Amino acid sequence: MIEEKGILFILSGPSGVGKGTVRKELFDQATELKYSISMTTRNSRPGETDGVDYFFKSKEEFEELIHQNELLEYAKYVNNYYGTPRTYVEQTLAAGYDVFLEIEVQGALQVKENFPEGVFIFLFPPSLEELKNRIVSRGTESSDLVLNRLKEARKEIEMMDAYDYVVVNDKVEHAVSKVQSIIQSEHLKRERVAKQYKKLLEDEL
Numbered sequence: 001m002i003e004e005k006g007i008l009f010i011l012s013g014p015s016g017v018g019k020g021t022v023r024k025e026l027f028d029q030a031t032e033l034k035y036s037i038s039m040t041t042r043n044s045r046p047g048e049t050d051g052v053d054y055f056f057k058s059k060e061e062f063e064e065l066i067h068q069n070e071l072l073e074y075a076k077y078v079n080n081y082y083g084t085p086r087t088y089v090e091q092t093l094a095a096g097y098d099v100f101l102e103i104e105v106q107g108a109l110q111v112k113e114n115f116p117e118g119v120f121i122f123l124f125p126p127s128l129e130e131l132k133n134r135i136v137s138r139g140t141e142s143s144d145l146v147l148n149r150l151k152e153a154r155k156e157i158e159m160m161d162a163y164d165y166v167v168v169n170d171k172v173e174h175a176v177s178k179v180q181s182i183i184q185s186e187h188l189k190r191e192r193v194a195k196q197y198k199k200l201l202e203d204e205l
Ligand SMILES: Nc1ncnc2c1ncn2[C@@H]1O[C@H](COP(=O)(O)OP(=O)(O)OP(=O)(O)O)[C@@H](O)[C@H]1O
Pocket: 013, 014, 015, 016, 017, 018, 019, 020, 021, 022, 134, 135, 137, 138, 169, 170, 171, 172
């Protein structure tokens, strides 16, 4: 019997490139994906809701989750912790649903160690100048934090080669359509492999 597990998709890339925007648009269209809501110790931004955008935690609560091995991955990013709840991801994949993570690069590399079969997508900005414009125009960070995020972005872009796919977020609809094509083709790939495997088993019997 072939196990029908879901596929883990990881969308990553520098702050401000548009990961959240692309993910929200994708989810408006692709209802079969399950989004894993992250934990964070950063303060909520206006309009963000606990349990929808993030699970907001204190530093102590987050460190306890680390200690209890409750996180699939976590990273300290510009003075705050961010992490992915392990149980949700493992149970949802085991139930046969695809899971979608939207996380920064250190975390994505940790996931790759434990889930090498995951599909890793790097969202790339049209230019560094445009990346800066996007973070600044979002208006959620002070100028110090914008600089820290841009410094981090340079390091993150250097890790791009570790990903399976690179998608340029020039126009949101283009980027979303490329991510949708990646999802479809990964399903076709796995169906093909499963068929070959089934045939191999039948031939052996
Ligand atoms: N293709 C695009 N063209 C122009 N602006 C965009 C595009 N994609 C996203 N933006 C804008 O850029 C800003 C940053 O986008 P978003 O918050 O989605 O980035 P992010 O990668 O999720 O950031 P972070 O990692 O900091 O959470 C937002 O103001 C968003 O509206």
